Amino acid sequence: MFTSFACTQEKRDNSQLASSKIKTINSVPFLTQQNEFIYVDKTNLKPVNNQKYQSASLFTVTGFAVVMNEKNEYAVIDESGKIVLGFSAEEINLNVVNGLTFYKKDIEYEKKMPVWKWDWNIMGSGIKKEQTYHKIEIGILESKQSLLHEDIPYLEDNYYLNFIAVDENHIFWNGTLYGIKKNGLSKIENNIVELLENKRFIKASNANFSIYGLDQKKAIQSNLTGSETLSIQFGKETIVLKDVNKERYEPEVPKLLIDNKTNDIYPFPQYEKVFPKEITKATASQIDFIKKASLVYSITNSPYFLLGVFNYDHEIWAYDWLYIDIKGNVTDSIGSYDFKVLDQVGNLVWPDRKMILPNQYVDKNWKFGKINYYTGMNDTYLIRIENEKQLRTMGLWNSFQKAWEINPEYYNISVLDTEKQMYALQKDQDGSYILFDNKSKKSIGSKAYQSINSDGFVSIKSGSGQTIYYYIDIYSGKEYKE
Known part of the structure; x- marks a missing residue:
């Protein structure tokens, strides 16, 4: 019998640890009738500049966004529209930790290999002389510090923007503890294999x-x-x-x-x-x-x-x-x-289920599937149920109040914001999602969507069957499109 488990506890939001660097962001991406994105003021929906993009992201709390041009090239801009990282074919992702904006540039390509690494196909279909690689760059936007620049085989390794705030002055990433100084990082400890709570960590030396x-x-x-x-x-x-x-x-x-x-x-x-x-x-x-x-x-x-x-x-x-x-x-x-x-x-x-949902609150014909919990949900859990007709549904159960917050009558429930208790509800397997405010027990807005992400990125089907993507405010249902 093999097992694999993880343990979790409440953790702070990394982006909020350096509040002095957090900005009030008023600009949001807006989809025009020409199927282009512009940035507008979210209160009056007036354009903040005349720049247009094929796609655009929300701004980070530090004031940066990823945009794409008509050539499918990526760039990073600030709130004024100024280009911070120039357009290139490399995909760009951002993550904010301790008020610093970390970026990752990543592109897949075919690299010519030396003869001893050629893939010889014994069935006679040819010789593969190239291997798929990733070119990865990771750094900090504010200081332009480069933390990593590597070419790695596609299936052998990868690097992620999984930076963790230890406290306001220290960050852990990729086995290394860093100190923060002038919007940059300096190495303090290497060979760390596990970050623990209470500012502790484990180092390894052989076994x-x-x-x-x-x-x-x-x-x-x-x-x-x-x-x-x-x-x-x-x-x-x-x-x-x-x-x-x-x-x-x-x-x-x-x-x-x-x-x-x-x-x-x-x-x-x-x-x-x-x-x-x-x-x-x-x-x-x-x-x-x-x-x-x-x-x-x-x-x-x-x-x-x-x-x-x-x-x-x-x-x-x-x-x-x-x-x-x-x-x-x-x-x-x-x-x-x-x-x-x-x-x-x-x-x-x-x-387990009996601790969360005791048998006295259970229908005798119910069978249970997996239970999901996300940081910040406190006493609530997403529970899957199968009834006597083999109909599978999901509900949100409050283990403290011993009551359903959301009745188990939905095919799927997506968590959008645990603190403000915002959810996306899907009634039927192939049905649309609606916004639901669990605090007020009310649906938000009048629209239903094919998909709803926690950042407000949604998709719908147009009359011609085309999938259209744009942003909404998940708390009010306000749509940012013409």
């Missing part, structure tokens, strides 16, 4: 791992090694759990780290506390459960660890759970904690 604090030169824990075995004492009996947190592919950081001097074991995801060496309080049935446990996670910001046993009797893929605290006390249930366990495709595993 050894060390945990550091941001401003600490000396490791908090050092000479840690990975383990899939966990031993715990119960009276005179030693319980040995083998293949704990077993994964199909070896993770970069093992899910259990052991201090070989003290035999202390620090479990995933934050490795912030030691798993108890001894069970001090447990029933016979709880001990039997622990002997079968295959998952051991540390529930962050709590004294508890989570123990999981796969339940092979269930019709759907599921786990049963038990808990043990740092003193070795075992319990069947704990209070509510801001802690989620997700599988590798983002579906919620813990808390």
Whole structure:
């Protein structure tokens, strides 16, 4: 049995950490009758300049946008329309973290290879002398600093704009901790394999791992090694759990780290506390459960660890759970904690369906699919249901109020804004989406769309069957097109 899970907790919006650099953006892309985009003032819809584009993005909170000309070339402009990155065939993406605007330029091309790397087709269809490569450039718009410029084989590697704010003065990216100085980045630490909460990180050296604090030169824990075995004492009996947190592919950081001097074991995801060496309080049935446990996670910001046993009797893929605290006390249930366990495709595993939606609120003919949770949804969860007629629907359930926020009568529900509780609802499988304000329990606007993105980018079918793309305000339904 192989498993792959991730754990998540509430995190700050990276773009908001440097509020002094955040601008009030008044310009939005507007689709004209000539199927061109111009930028207009979003209050009065008057053009802010005379420039036209084949496509255009919203401005970032730092005042930059990606546009495309009639040659399908990309560029970056500022609010005045001035070109910041010139037009080229390379696709451009932007991401704002700590008030800095990071860009990525990416283009695919065929690279001629030396003869020893030719692909010889033994079936006689020819010799492939070229290989698909990516030319990637990543940098900072404000300072024009280049962080990476590489040509890499298409299937071998890639780089992303997944910069993470550690605090207002530090950023983590691509295994490196950076300090922010004059709109640029300077390297502080390399060879970081995992960023942890509370300004901690894990460094690797061969098969050894060390945990550091941001401003600490000396490791908090050092000479840690990975383990899939966990031993715990119960009276005179030693319980040995083998293949704990077993994964199909070896993770970069093992899910259990052991201090070989003290035999202390620090479990995933934050490795912030030691798993108890001894069970001090447990029933016979709880001990039997622990002997079968295959998952051991540390529930962050709590004294508890989570123990999981796969339940092979269930019709759907599921786990049963038990808990043990740092003193070795075992319990069947704990209070509510801001802690989620997700599988590798983002579906919620813990808390499980019975914790979120207890059986007394369930129709006896219902079967359940995957549960989805997104950061900022607090006590609400998207739950898939199949009824006795095998009709599959989705609803939004509030686990605290024990009530449906959105009744389970929709084929799909898309999350647009968790804080303001904006959703896109699709009634039927091939139907259109409507905007829905869950706070006011009202539909927004009068239009339905083929698709609605969280940034307000929508699509509709024209009378001729052509798909048209443009922007709307998801909070009012206002459309930015003629």
